[in-house]
Amino acid sequence: MRKLVALLLLLAFSLAPGGCSAVSPETAEPAAYVSGQAAEPGLLIPEKGTGRLIENEEARRLNAAQKRLLTDYMNACYESLAALELCDLTPLFAGTCRENAAVSNLLLSYQIAVRKMQNEDLSLSAYRYTLTCTEIEEDEEGRIRIMAMEDSTQNFTAWPGVDAQRFDAWHAFVLTEEEGRWCIADHQDSFAYVMDESNPLPETLSEAALNAYEEALLAEARHFTAQKTQTVTRAEDALTAAHAYDRTAAVAYAERYYAGRNPAWPDYSAAGGNCQNFVSQSLLAGGIPMDTQGEAVWHYSGPGLGASGRSTSWAGVRSFYDYAAGNTGFGLAAAADEPFFSGAPGDVILMGPGSELRHAVIIVGLLQNTQGQTVDYLINSNTANLRHFPAAAYPYPHQILIHILGWNE
Template sequence: MKRFVLLILLLAMALSVTGCLTVTGGNDQPDELPPEEQHLTADVDETEVWHRRHDDVWSGQDEPELVSRDFERISGAAANGMTVGQELLLLDFMDCYYQSIGQLRVIDPADLFAEPKQVAYHKTIWHDLCVIRKLSPIDLTMTSYSYALRCESITPSEETEGDVDMVLRESNVTYFTGLNGIPSEQFGIKHTFTLRGVGDRWLIVRHWSDDNAYYSADYDEETQQDRNFPAITDYIQARRELPRDEQTVSATAAHPYDRTAARQYMLSYVGKRNGDFKAYDDYGGNCMNFGSQVLLSGGIPMDTSGGYETGWYWYSASQTTLPWVNVGWFLEYAAAEREHGLVAVVNAPYFTGETGDIITMGVEEPANHTTVILDTIKDENGAVVDYLLCSNTADLRNFPASAYYYTNRQLTKIIGWND
């Protein structure tokens, strides 16, 4: 595995306009489980141990060496006063993570952490992701990955004297084996680290990220397990049992949904925001706001006939409605009967999705997060097996649905609109 320079991100963006993708097979998994098995499982090797790199940097050094402005691996490192030891620790952590989920086996990161509890926590999160992806209908090992980190701030920790808190943003491109060269991208993932060290030898005290698995897991320190995990695998099993033969949705509309326009819009506004709308990233998330904008771009007219809870429009931060910006309220709105405006089928057969349709997802209910289908992934027989998604807040482009931690998913099929 190699880290490539940030330019690969720009190249991948140019390559992200794709059509329907056909795959010829995924991971080898049984179609049916023996009745005695309670939950779907997948073996994950956890025997490998990560060893720190660049030992010469901290061998015998008493005074820390600051990152040079002429050579920084993390942008903003020099401007914020990051040391070489801190920078290399963070890169070690990122590579350990990517090599774990890239090969779908957990590498023990104990050498990077100051506290065993954090080691156990991260191994659990990584294990969950590895299992979810091993059970995917497509091969979600990685042929390569690249990431870029930007340091936003370094401040003394308020909890422990001598510790430092760091906030970083990550963008990445990953090439999943089953996508045959199509890049999957993530933008602006927030990471918060607390580091502890002497001289230039540092360890991670705590790490938190707004990447999906970290903030959604219900981690139990006593058992070192994710309480959500049995349900997560149950949802995967339930989806495996759904019919994949040709199905149709009978709803019709006077005006068809412009899926081409919707596709172009979502490709344009992942990783950035449309200045014509308020961004809600710091107010619960921008995912449904993005989804509503995609529908609008596809021709679905705003609905001003209802009020704050029953309409669907956005004119300003003070002139908008809950269904425009909130996942649950949108699902209620889309399911309601109406003579004019949006025609949609909520909880449509999962494998009937097309470009521009909405997939909502979560843990207990599929209403925590909104994504939009960019493309379908089909097997050699032409049956849909997965989707490539776009979303905001978790800014993703060309990202496989089956790679998500959220395995409880629901399709809302957008038909069009009536006058």
């Protein structure tokens, strides 16, 4: 198995053949990405959007071919998302690194398939991105290792007027020179990292093994996607709240700190992710009091775990679910596993790539059809730093709704 780069967990999206157009009919491949020279013909022409590499001090250490290789990769990914058809990334990779290319294609293909499973059209009508190099080094074998951060705006065909924004998504590229041209040896991002941690790649990266791996992932994704449309009957003795939840205040907080962090709180972005910490802060801003009473607790008093520090439910996704579902006394009153499309701004969605819940987001808006029915949500989150992003476009198909009722004495 290829070694994954375990860096800070920020959510990025990667995306098998068709959907691309090339500049020159002289190229052998229908979607060619020949990146040997900046002006070389055969490069992918972006049709739906634009992107650029920021010319900072680090980027100026790269030559034109190396820079073009980075934008070729990003353009191919975004054009794949735009058409919901994957542009084969293999021509961008070195011939000796075809297994890594196959894995990148698989992850791209998986994300496209998950978007196609949704009821709304999640192709892109437009996009724009910037890529900023933050660290570049040359290893002993002459390979160039690049860390870069991406900011982007995506406009989905179903909601063309919504700017779905993503900030500070990390990419790790390894470039190598092969037969006189620069190629990609490896690419990693947070999605690749989380997927391999949750659903480890097969030890043998043969075509048959990767196909079986992808089909297993897609079968699971189909199962979880279908679950979102199932109705759930509420119990007659459903939990009630004596005190209301200020949804407006919670959403206002989420709209302020989706990218930047509140300096009054710790940031766990480099320690497993800041998503649940951000959601907990938003609930607190909405008037939900910290809970230190009983077995089910939810509080933050300091960085350490325990009664004098923070509860695992404050910054841990699964622990928060257990608290929200199990608390019946003082503190949060919430209904877990509610009918998915019955949510409101200020409610919470927990999600993961498989059965394990790994990410928390807060709903900041409803996406409705012409009949006024909610068909998706706009969400904000930390790690990934997202604003006004459709929940269905997130590459984690397992999604459950936590409906916040308020709180009790």
